[in-house]
Amino acid sequence: MSKVHNFSAGPGILPIDVLKQASEACLNFDNMNLSLLEISHRSKNYVAVMDEARALIKELFEVGDEYEVMYLGGGASTQFAMVPYNLLTETGYAAYVNTGVWSSKAIKEAKIIGNTKVIASSEDKKFNYIPKGYEVPNDADYLHITSNNTIYGTQMKSFPKCSVPLVCDMSSDLFSRKVNAKDFALIYAGAQKNIGPAGSTMVMVKKDILGKTGRKMLSMLDYQVHIKGESMYNTPPVFPVYVTMLTLRWLKQHGGISWIEEINQKKADLLYGEIDRNSMFYGTAAKEDRSFMNVCFLLHKPELEPEFDKFWNSLGISGIRGHRDVGGYRASIYNAMPIESVQVLVDAMKEFEKKFA
Numbered sequence: 001m002s003k004v005h006n007f008s009a010g011p012g013i014l015p016i017d018v019l020k021q022a023s024e025a026c027l028n029f030d031n032m033n034l035s036l037l038e039i040s041h042r043s044k045n046y047v048a049v050m051d052e053a054r055a056l057i058k059e060l061f062e063v064g065d066e067y068e069v070m071y072l073g074g075g076a077s078t079q080f081a082m083v084p085y086n087l088l089t090e091t092g093y094a095a096y097v098n099t100g101v102w103s104s105k106a107i108k109e110a111k112i113i114g115n116t117k118v119i120a121s122s123e124d125k126k127f128n129y130i131p132k133g134y135e136v137p138n139d140a141d142y143l144h145i146t147s148n149n150t151i152y153g154t155q156m157k158s159f160p161k162c163s164v165p166l167v168c169d170m171s172s173d174l175f176s177r178k179v180n181a182k183d184f185a186l187i188y189a190g191a192q193k194n195i196g197p198a199g200s201t202m203v204m205v206k207k208d209i210l211g212k213t214g215r216k217m218l219s220m221l222d223y224q225v226h227i228k229g230e231s232m233y234n235t236p237p238v239f240p241v242y243v244t245m246l247t248l249r250w251l252k253q254h255g256g257i258s259w260i261e262e263i264n265q266k267k268a269d270l271l272y273g274e275i276d277r278n279s280m281f282y283g284t285a286a287k288e289d290r291s292f293m294n295v296c297f298l299l300h301k302p303e304l305e306p307e308f309d310k311f312w313n314s315l316g317i318s319g320i321r322g323h324r325d326v327g328g329y330r331a332s333i334y335n336a337m338p339i340e341s342v343q344v345l346v347d348a349m350k351e352f353e354k355k356f357a
C-alpha cells in the first residue's frame with residue numbers, strides 16, 4: 001500500500017506506528033481483551049495512560065512541579081474562554097497580540113469576560129507578519145499570544161519578554177521546536193495539529209497564577225477543579241488522550257524535541273527553498289516570520305491552479321489547498337510528516353515549472 005502524502009492542516013498527520021498501536025487498542029487494550037473504548041476511565045490501566053500523558057508534557061517541556069497538566073474537551077476554542085475566566089480579574093485587564101483568526105477569536109471571548117487591550121496586531125497586512133517592537137504593559141493580568149498562525153503561516157521566532165503571566169496558544173507548533181517553557185505561565189494546544197487526534201486539548205499551567213479572580217467558578221470551566229481531579233473530574237476524552245500519549249512517547253523515544261526540531265528545520269528549508277527558487281510560486285508570509293509548520297504559497301498565475309491541482313493530486317499529494325482566507329496553497333509539515341513526502345511536493349513543483357513556465 002503506498003501511503004498518501006498528507007499535508008492536512010488539521011486534524012493533521014500522525015506517525016504510522018502510533019496509528020497501528022491505536023488501532024490495536026480499539027480491539028484489545030493492554031492485553032485485557034477489551035477495547036480501550038469500552039473500559040472505565042478509572043480502571044488502573046487507563047489511569048496509567050492519563051498519568052503518562054500528563055507526565056510526558058512536563059518531561060518534554062522540562063518543567064517541575066510548579067506546573068500542572070490537564071487534558072480537556074472542547075478544543076482550543078474553549079480555552080479562548082477558559083483562560084480569561086480563570087485569569088482575568090473584575091478590575092484588571094488582559095493584553096492580547098492579534099496575529100490572525102485564532103487570536104481574534106480568543107480576544108472576542110475575553111471581551112465577554114472582562115477588559116481587554118490589543119497591544120499589537122498584524123491585521124493591517126492580512127496577518128502576513130508577526131508584530132515586533134511593541135511595549136508589553138506590566139499591569140495586565142496576563143499577556144496572550146499565538147505562537148504559530150496556522151492559517152497565515154507565520155510563527156513567532158522569539159517571545160515577548162514580560163513581567164506579567166505569559167499565556168500562549170501553541171496549538172499548531174507544540175513540541176515542534178525548543179522553547180523555554182518556564183517563560184510561560186500557561187500553554188494550551190488543541191491536540192489535533194501536532195500531538196494527537198482531535199478531541200483533547202492540552203493545558204499546562206503554573207499553579208500559582210490560579211484562584212485570583214474572586215469569581216464564583218463553574219466547575220467544568222475551573223482549571224483548579226480539573227487539576228484536583230487529575231483530568232478525571234468528569235469522563236475525559238479517553239481515546240484522544242491515549243493516542244496523544246502514544247504520539248508523545250513516539251517523540252520522546254526518537255530523541256525528543258532536539259531530534260524533531262532538526263528534522264522540521266530541514267523540511268522547512270527544503271520547501272521554502274523551492275518556493276523561493278521556483279519561478280511559478282511565491283510565499284505569502286514575511287520571510288523572517290515564516291512558519292516551520294504551515295507553509296503558505298501562491299501561484300504567480302492563479303489561472304494555473306486547476307492544472308497544478310490535477311498534477312499534485314495525481315502524485316498522491318493530499319491536503320495542500322490553502323485556507324479560504326489566504327487562498328492558494330498551504331502545506332502543513334507537522335512533526336509526523338517525513339522529509340520524503342516534502343521532497344515529493346518539491347519535485348512536483350519543479351516538474352510543474354518545467355511544463356508551464
Ligand SMILES: *Cc1c(COP(=O)(O)O)cnc(C)c1O
Nearest residue numbers: 075076077102150169171172190
Ligand atoms: C486549530 C487552531 C485552534 C482551534 O482549535 P479547536 O481545537 O478546533 O478549537 C486554535 N488555535 C490555533 C493556533 C489553531 O491552529
